[in-house]
Amino acid sequence: MRGYNIQVTRGSGGPLAVAMRGLASGDIPWGPGHHEKFRRRFDHTVQALAVCEDLPEEHNRVTLDPELVDSDGIPAPKITYRLSDNTRAMLAHGLERGKEVMRAAGAVEVLETPLLRPGGWHLLGTARMGTDPERSVVNPWGRSHDVRNLFIVDGSVFVTAGGVNPTSTIQALALYIGDRIKRNLANLFDD
Amino acid sequence: MANATLTDAQRQRLAALLDTILPASDDGALPSAREIDLDAYLDEQAPEFRDELLWILDRFDDSLPGVALDRRVELVREFSVGHPQAFRSLVFRVYDAYYQDDRVRAAIGARPGPPFPGGHSIPAGDLSSLEAVKARGKGYRR
Numbered sequence: 001m002r003g004y005n006i007q008v009t010r011g012s013g014g015p016l017a018v019a020m021r022g023l024a025s026g027d028i029p030w031g032p033g034h035h036e037k038f039r040r041r042f043d044h045t046v047q048a049l050a051v052c053e054d055l056p057e058e059h060n061r062v063t064l065d066p067e068l069v070d071s072d073g074i075p076a077p078k079i080t081y082r083l084s085d086n087t088r089a090m091l092a093h094g095l096e097r098g099k100e101v102m103r104a105a106g107a108v109e110v111l112e113t114p115l116l117r118p119g120g121w122h123l124l125g126t127a128r129m130g131t132d133p134e135r136s137v138v139n140p141w142g143r144s145h146d147v148r149n150l151f152i153v154d155g156s157v158f159v160t161a162g163g164v165n166p167t168s169t170i171q172a173l174a175l176y177i178g179d180r181i182k183r184n185l186a187n188l189f190d191d
Numbered sequence: 192m193a194n195a196t197l198t199d200a201q202r203q204r205l206a207a208l209l210d211t212i213l214p215a216s217d218d219g220a221l222p223s224a225r226e227i228d229l230d231a232y233l234d235e236q237a238p239e240f241r242d243e244l245l246w247i248l249d250r251f252d253d254s255l256p257g258v259a260l261d262r263r264v265e266l267v268r269e270f271s272v273g274h275p276q277a278f279r280s281l282v283f284r285v286y287d288a289y290y291q292d293d294r295v296r297a298a299i300g301a302r303p304g305p306p307f308p309g310g311h312s313i314p315a316g317d318l319s320s321l322e323a324v325k326a327r328g329k330g331y332r333r
């Protein structure tokens with residue numbers, strides 16, 4: 001089992017987010033019972049999220065949809081994503097540790113959401129960075145192995161998903177690759 | 192104005208529907224959703240929802256405003272089962288309008304900034320908490 005991160009956030013969004021999330025989970029009903037439940041949740045909630053490092057598993061991929069096309073007939077991307085046993089084990093482990101943390105902190109009620117379907121399932125990888133053209137798509141400074149004037153600067157160059165939210169890493173990669181392009185301008189497209 | 196497009200009967204059904212989804216709180220601190228200005232909300236933020244709202248209102252008959260809350264809840268629940276997508280859209284719009292209402296926000300203690308009382312407020316323009324980050328220098332490898 002590889003690593004994951006428990007991300008603790010204060011509150012759980014503004015009132016609309018709290019009400020809608022409560023509606024989806026069945027925890028805060030519409031109708032006569034709404035206000036009492038809402039008051040118990042709003043401004044009285046801490047969340048612990050297990051953010052897991054999905055490994056580069058071949059069953060997770062992006063392909064061209066065989067049927068769905070846009071108005072110009074161009075196939076839509078089709079995302080295939082399935083939780084591996086490793087990721088499920090991390091989520092289960094993180095859920096238990098999160099509940100321990102909450103109880104130790106004095107929570108009066110602990111709710112759990114094993115799989116947060118509307119949560120941030122970040123789409124990362126598929127154009128991994130590496131030195132070997134047989135096993136990666138871009139080189140260590142983001143240039144495509146196959147198309148030398150193509151640079152890929154986004155979350156697709158990740159080798160694994162990482163165990164944290166990815167934006168800061170994507171920003172760092174953008175700075176890093178931009179810097180590499182600038183420094184290697186004279187021989188940018190050489191081998 | 193949205194209500195200008197509604198008949199009197201539709202307007203009464205709308206009020207009953209709003210009062211069923213979010214009735215006033217028992218202690219009176221929170222108003223019924225029928226008391227908020229849904230019309231202004233739709234004008235400003237969700238004009239595209241008007242047609243769907245009319246369609247929803249026409250799924251109920253004129254007896255709705257006259258029945259007790261418990262029975263209205265049953266009727267709305269039946270609608271939610273038969274038309275889950277439309278019901279979710281309706282509830283989202285009602286909640287969105289309701290929780291932007293000044294009286295409601297004051298009653299629930301909603302305010303801009305961190306959600307916990309006395310916690311971690313940062314004066315506008317004060318970037319001093321970033322000093323430690325800036326002092327670390329660039330973190331990526333060259």
